[in-house]
Amino acid sequence: MRRSPHHRRGFTLLEVILVVSILVILSSLVLPSLSRLQDDAKLDNSADAVRSAWTEARSHAVEEGQSYRFAITADSGKFRIAPDRDTYWNGDTPATDDSNPAYVAESDLPEGIRFAISPDSPGLTPDASGWTRVATFLTDGTCQETSIEIRFSMNEMPPRIVRMRGMTGNVTVSTGEIGR
DSSP: OOOOOOOOOSOOHHHHHHHHHHHHHHHHHHHHHHHHHHHHHHHHHHHHHHHHHHHHHHHHHHHHTSOEEEEEOTTSSEEEEEESSGGGTSSOOOOOOTTSOOOOEEEEOSTTOEEEOOTTOTTOOBOTTSOEEEEEEOTTSOBSSSEEEEEEEOTTSOOEEEEEETTTOOEEEEEOOTTO
16 A cells, blocks of 8 residues: 655744744844945935035036035034025025026935034034035135035944045045044
């Protein structure tokens, strides 16, 4: 008499629970690393956004023959580029020249990123409209300030530091220490 071989058609409850447990343990190890990588990428994107804004401001200053200001709101992620005239910064709507309109751009850093003003920068204080002047780009392509340093912070990540030399426009990005 021949016995037919027994074919198993599924998994036992114990096998399913074991596999799910292993997946939960692995995901709990991997997810914090992925979150940190995402935060790191946000900080890098913030540094790139500011470098790009500085390039735009410098370019418009040279092309239009008028100084441009880059300003931020401290402890937030807002920044703005506009001509360096009070009418663009005091909340009024300036008269525009349709044949040669001034470039005005306001933007935000990625969610969760904020500007941090260093205590070593005593000249960086907000004006009446709440904007803190960081840089003024002149018509010859230089910057009125000799050197500029902006820090970005997010949660417990090491801050990104963007520095620019005013005369040459050389921009460097570095990673700072937590708490500094």
